[in-house]
Amino acid sequence: MIELNNVTLKYRLLHDRSFSLKEKVINSLHKRKYTEKTSEEFLALDQISIKISQKERLGIIGKNGAGKSTLLKVISGILKPTQGTVTVDGMIQPLIEIAAGFNPEFTGRENIYLNGYMLGFTPQQIKAKEAEIIDFCELEKFIDVPIKYYSSGMTVRLAFTIATSIEPEILLFDEMLSAGDASFINKAKSRLDTLVEKAKGVVIVSHDLNLIEQFCTRCLVINAGKIEFDGMPIQANKFYKDHL
Ligand SMILES: Nc1ncnc2c1ncn2[C@@H]1O[C@H](COP(=O)(O)OP(=O)(O)OP(=O)(O)O)[C@@H](O)[C@H]1O
Numbered sequence: 001m002i003e004l005n006n007v008t009l010k011y012r013l014l015h016d017r018s019f020s021l022k023e024k025v026i027n028s029l030h031k032r033k034y035t036e037k038t039s040e041e042f043l044a045l046d047q048i049s050i051k052i053s054q055k056e057r058l059g060i061i062g063k064n065g066a067g068k069s070t071l072l073k074v075i076s077g078i079l080k081p082t083q084g085t086v087t088v089d090g091m092i093q094p095l096i097e098i099a100a101g102f103n104p105e106f107t108g109r110e111n112i113y114l115n116g117y118m119l120g121f122t123p124q125q126i127k128a129k130e131a132e133i134i135d136f137c138e139l140e141k142f143i144d145v146p147i148k149y150y151s152s153g154m155t156v157r158l159a160f161t162i163a164t165s166i167e168p169e170i171l172l173f174d175e176m177l178s179a180g181d182a183s184f185i186n187k188a189k190s191r192l193d194t195l196v197e198k199a200k201g202v203v204i205v206s207h208d209l210n211l212i213e214q215f216c217t218r219c220l221v222i223n224a225g226k227i228e229f230d231g232m233p234i235q236a237n238k239f240y241k242d243h244l
């Protein structure tokens with residue numbers, strides 16, 4: 001269903017040459033301006049090859065900066081690999097960084113529509129989902145308030161609910177629940193359960209090892225852009241705790 005062959009992804013990092021304070025002062029006295037920039041390549045994914053078949057539920061764990069989100073973005077087609085090939089058979093909706101696509105000046109309700117359009121829904125289709133979304137995230141009182149006044153947990157509730165209001169064949173999740181409170185997380189998990197049951201395939205990135213054990217049938221441990229472990233979630237969690 002998903003096949004990655006020797007996938008490598010390099011980011012280009014741009015940074016200003018750094019000057020010492022003394023150099024800065026001297027430069028300003030001599031009215032010289034250095035705008036020299038250096039650029040460097042960063043290897044975020046290093047020759048990744050995997051095959052995920054139908055009905056498999058893949059978890060991806062690893063330290064901050066390991067390359068998990070990058071891998072998900074490559075699978076979803078948001079990023080093109082520098083080398084290698086990605087083949088996906090099935091309707092995929094990148095439910096990644098939904099909150100990053102929110103406009104802080106817009107109200108919760110307006111953001112539901114904004115995201116709906118971005119996911120390709122018609123106004124009628126979004127209208128049909130609107131009430132259920134507002135009800136599930138329990139933000140009735142705040143739904144017409146600009147989301148810049150939301151707490152991070154409230155934003156997570158809205159983003160998670162929007163992301164899970166569609167039923168793609170292949171579900172991709174990236175750490176969506178991190179700021180939710182316990183009562184919402186429980187509710188969210190049962191909603192996730194229903195979606196996971198219906199989906200042909202699931203890929204979940206999370207730092208929550210229990211969630212991975214609960215939902216996944218297979219788990220990758222990623223480190224520095226490489227797959228270091230591929231197997232049962234329980235063993236993957238043990239490998240991660242022991243080696244990283
Ligand atoms: N747009 C970008 N430009 C340059 N470098 C990037 C970019 N996005 C990510 N990186 C780098 O690629 C590496 C992998 O990032 P990625 O976001 O995939 O990590 P992650 O495993 O999802 O981490 P986290 O657990 O913190 O979410 C990091 O070193 C990061 O700095």
Ligand SMILES: [Mg+2]
Nearest residue numbers: 068069070174
């Ligand atoms: Mg990430």
